[in-house]
Amino acid sequence: MKKFFMVLAAMTLLVVSANVASAQDGQAAPAAATEQVAAPSNEVNPFDVKSEVPLHQALKTKFIEGGAGFMSLIIICLIIGLALAIERILYLTFAKTNAKKFVSQVEDAFKKGGVEAAKDLCRETRGPVARIFYDGLQHYNEGIDVVEKHIVSAGSVEQSRLENGLSWISLFIAIAPSLGFLGTVIGMIQAFDAIQAAGDISPNVVAGGMKVALITTVGGLIVAMILQVFYNYILAKIDSITIDMEESSIDLVDILTKK
Numbered sequence: 001m002k003k004f005f006m007v008l009a010a011m012t013l014l015v016v017s018a019n020v021a022s023a024q025d026g027q028a029a030p031a032a033a034t035e036q037v038a039a040p041s042n043e044v045n046p047f048d049v050k051s052e053v054p055l056h057q058a059l060k061t062k063f064i065e066g067g068a069g070f071m072s073l074i075i076i077c078l079i080i081g082l083a084l085a086i087e088r089i090l091y092l093t094f095a096k097t098n099a100k101k102f103v104s105q106v107e108d109a110f111k112k113g114g115v116e117a118a119k120d121l122c123r124e125t126r127g128p129v130a131r132i133f134y135d136g137l138q139h140y141n142e143g144i145d146v147v148e149k150h151i152v153s154a155g156s157v158e159q160s161r162l163e164n165g166l167s168w169i170s171l172f173i174a175i176a177p178s179l180g181f182l183g184t185v186i187g188m189i190q191a192f193d194a195i196q197a198a199g200d201i202s203p204n205v206v207a208g209g210m211k212v213a214l215i216t217t218v219g220g221l222i223v224a225m226i227l228q229v230f231y232n233y234i235l236a237k238i239d240s241i242t243i244d245m246e247e248s249s250i251d252l253v254d255i256l257t258k259k
Contacts, residue, residue, distance in 0.1 A: 094201020
């Protein structure tokens with residue numbers, strides 16, 4: 001599953017790169033014609049819903065204005081972060097089961113067919129709760145204390161599986177705005193270099209340099225906010241599954257204690 005999403009991320013990156021290249025070719029001629037004439041009224045605002053320019057074209061324009069170097073790194077953070085987030089969401093979705101119903105089924109199987117019937121049911125059921133039950137039932141003949149220890153150990157392993165990959169998502173959440181701020185600082189340095197070369201503080205030079213510098217910050221913050229929403233959603237699903245595992249483990253111990 002992870003390999004599939006990494007391949008999907010690479011393909012998406014190639015598509016974005018191709019769109020950027022075509023946008024650069026399409027804007028090369030207009031850029032040369034308007035190099036010496038300031039026309040702020042013709043600038044495209046991607047947040048203006050009344051603009052005649054399509055949204056994707058406006059976003060590509062801002063992408064190019066922000067600098068292909070840093071903006072490409074920010075887009076890569078978004079693509080890889082989304083790929084990891086989607087992989088986690090799918091994994092957690094398949095891991096989520098009706099824990100109360102499963103506990104009832106295990107209890108019925110235990111009453112009718114003993115430990116082996118309960119183990120067969122756990123083996124045929126997907127999800128972390130079933131794997132925890134199976135690990136605990138395997139040591140049923142060794143005593144309830146041993147069963148509890150194995151349930152706790154299996155729960156720790158399943159918890160680690162649920163949280164696998166979250167550190168990478170949080171890394172991209174932190175890196176994206178940092179890249180944006182770095183691009184802003186470098187853009188400001190370039191703006192001051194342009195002022196020094198011109199020998200005059202021209203409003204056009206200052207405004208143009210600051211605009212390009214701030215676009216990278218906006219891009220980095222947007223990427224971080226998008227990934228943060230997915231990250232919090234994943235944490236909420238992990239908490240829900242963890243609660244199911246803990247409650248179900250207590251129910252299993254109670255079932256085995258009564259026998």
